Amino acid sequence: DGFSADRLFSQGYSYTYDDVIFLPHYIDFPTDAVSLSTRLTRNIDLSLPCVASPMDTVTEDYMAAAMAALGGIGIVHSNCTAADQARLVVSAKSRRVPIFSSSLDVFKAPDGFINDANDFDGSNYVFVTESGTRRSRILGYVTKSDWENLSDNKVKIFDYMRDCSSNVSVPANYDLGQIDEVLEKNDVDFVVLEKDGERLDVVTREDVERLKGYPNLGKGTVGPDGKWMVGAAIGTRDSDKERLEHLVKAGVNVVVLDSSQGNSSYQIEMIKYAKKTYPELDVIGGNVVTMYQAQNLIEAGVDGLRVGMGSGSICTTQEVCAVGRGQATAVYKVSSIAAQSGVPVIADGGISNSGHIVKALVLGASTVMMGSFLAGSTEAPGAYIYQNGCRVKKYRGMGSLEAMTKGSDQRYLGDKAKLKIAQGVVGAVADKGSVLKFIPYTMQAVKQGFQDLGASSLQSAHDLLRSRTLRLEVRTGAAQVEGGVHGLVSYEKKSF
Ligand code: XMP
Numbered sequence: 001d002g003f004s005a006d007r008l009f010s011q012g013y014s015y016t017y018d019d020v021i022f023l024p025h026y027i028d029f030p031t032d033a034v035s036l037s038t039r040l041t042r043n044i045d046l047s048l049p050c051v052a053s054p055m056d057t058v059t060e061d062y063m064a065a066a067m068a069a070l071g072g073i074g075i076v077h078s079n080c081t082a083a084d085q086a087r088l089v090v091s092a093k094s095r096r097v098p099i100f101s102s103s104l105d106v107f108k109a110p111d112g113f114i115n116d117a118n119d120f121d122g123s124n125y126v127f128v129t130e131s132g133t134r135r136s137r138i139l140g141y142v143t144k145s146d147w148e149n150l151s152d153n154k155v156k157i158f159d160y161m162r163d164c165s166s167n168v169s170v171p172a173n174y175d176l177g178q179i180d181e182v183l184e185k186n187d188v189d190f191v192v193l194e195k196d197g198e199r200l201d202v203v204t205r206e207d208v209e210r211l212k213g214y215p216n217l218g219k220g221t222v223g224p225d226g227k228w229m230v231g232a233a234i235g236t237r238d239s240d241k242e243r244l245e246h247l248v249k250a251g252v253n254v255v256v257l258d259s260s261q262g263n264s265s266y267q268i269e270m271i272k273y274a275k276k277t278y279p280e281l282d283v284i285g286g287n288v289v290t291m292y293q294a295q296n297l298i299e300a301g302v303d304g305l306r307v308g309m310g311s312g313s314i315c316t317t318q319e320v321c322a323v324g325r326g327q328a329t330a331v332y333k334v335s336s337i338a339a340q341s342g343v344p345v346i347a348d349g350g351i352s353n354s355g356h357i358v359k360a361l362v363l364g365a366s367t368v369m370m371g372s373f374l375a376g377s378t379e380a381p382g383a384y385i386y387q388n389g390c391r392v393k394k395y396r397g398m399g400s401l402e403a404m405t406k407g408s409d410q411r412y413l414g415d416k417a418k419l420k421i422a423q424g425v426v427g428a429v430a431d432k433g434s435v436l437k438f439i440p441y442t443m444q445a446v447k448q449g450f451q452d453l454g455a456s457s458l459q460s461a462h463d464l465l466r467s468r469t470l471r472l473e474v475r476t477g478a479a480q481v482e483g484g485v486h487g488l489v490s491y492e493k494k495s496f
Helices: 061-070 082-093 144-148 176-186 205-212 239-249 265-277 291-300 317-321 327-340 354-362 401-412 435-452 458-466 477-483
Strands: 020-022 050-052 073-076 125-129 138-143 169-171 190-195 198-204 231-234 254-257 282-288 304-307 345-348 367-370 385-387 390-396 426-430 472-474
Touching: 020 354, 050 061, 061 073, 061 082, 061 435, 073 082, 073 254, 082 239, 138 144, 138 198, 169 176, 176 190, 176 205, 198 205, 231 239, 239 265, 254 265, 265 282, 265 291, 282 291, 282 345, 291 304, 291 327, 304 327, 327 345, 327 354, 327 458, 354 367, 354 435, 354 458
Parallel strands: 050 073, 050 367, 073 231, 169 190, 231 254, 254 282, 282 304, 304 345, 345 367
Antiparallel strands: 020 472, 125 138, 190 198, 385 390, 390 426
16 A cells, blocks of 8 residues: 555655655554654764754754753854854853743843833743843842832832842753752742853743753753753855864854755865864764765765755745755655665755654654744744734845845855855744744654654654555645645634
8 A cells, every 4th residue: 555665756756745645554652652862963862853953043042052952952053253153152052941941021121111010921020131131131130019019110120120149049050950959949939040250041930840841851952061062054165164163162062064055075075174173073964965965975974964955945946046856855865875874864944844844754864954943933033023913033044135145155155156146035934932832842743643653763763664664655736735724714703
């Protein structure tokens, strides 16, 4: 019944995730028995197969820390100076709690006002920071009772806030368990995280209670230095050798050679240079979509391969350059050859739901790299804006003119290109809340997909696929419509 993967993918068609569907297999274990632990590279293990893409509207320090806290990893983008990129790596690695750990929106600037009780967002405190957001230095706090005792609401926060000097502080590298103990022992509602005498952040009892519910948090992806593992992107120019040196000094755990067509003499030279100069550092090559491209980079010594060309939500490479491959075919083909050398594959781009993640992982990838899926989260760089009544954040391709103007042109253009041709677009994505909330749900859905296929791990899924036990089919246009929500009219509750 159905087709085996090797037969389905050798018919001369380029299939995307939506084109194919797995036939269900046999279940003899519960969903919770499914393990999604995996490898990012030859030497880096992850407990969650999720990687945040090196894009300047996706991964900086906040995202990298949160992804590591979840058991995945973030790759810090390189559309900034080497020194700034290294600073982002250091910042992401500097704490053992996700930086954006609070679900509460209780930050204000000292020259602001507290207008009504809603400003406390259910908490007993409003924290005062330089800029009024969580992303700047903590100056003090206001208690709800102090605010209630004000005779006049028009008093500036600065005039009645308390400073944090008498509050309990802990070193910024304390993990959730240690912070929990301090909260209990001192019977306080929050602690201040300090590093070198500077107050970096606060962690509240609510933060700890909420995060304790997620199985991977508290463990996360931790490197030999006892800090979060963080990756960073680099290019293949001579100046990238200097960038690499900065990043290694900052403690980066893995680098991604960021190119839309990775099978080039420039990239192969860079792989060899990086492996020779920093033998302990794992190097991910790409992007590739064919077995030939993959084999060249494997021979050059990569520890991981990034797969995808033109499959990303903001990509126009396939239209502009007539080059690329459907992502399901690309992931299957590259993974088949990479597996022979023990090189893990990252399925990069085109993920817009949990089903796409199941498909990528079962077709042979060890992890998925995501841009648009993460760009609307609180941890992504940039501020939310309101557009037609919706809260959105900007998301842009690194090959868009706007991003290239800031410096990312070498991913898409050769060294000497004089005319900039865009291979990506600028758009916006809807507010999704914190990755700490929605990634655990997404992963639970992925586990259910694995259970339906009778695969209790990535390895067993790959074995079932290669032994031709797992069967697939191509979905016709009508089958795709049938597989989505259809035939409904919108339902509005009306009182007659
Ligand atoms: P998603 O679908 O997750 O894709 O938003 C993210 C991936 O898309 C790639 N990328 C681009 N590809 N033009 C392209 O052709 C671009 O401007 C561009 N920017 C990012 C990249 O591989 C990323 O991880």
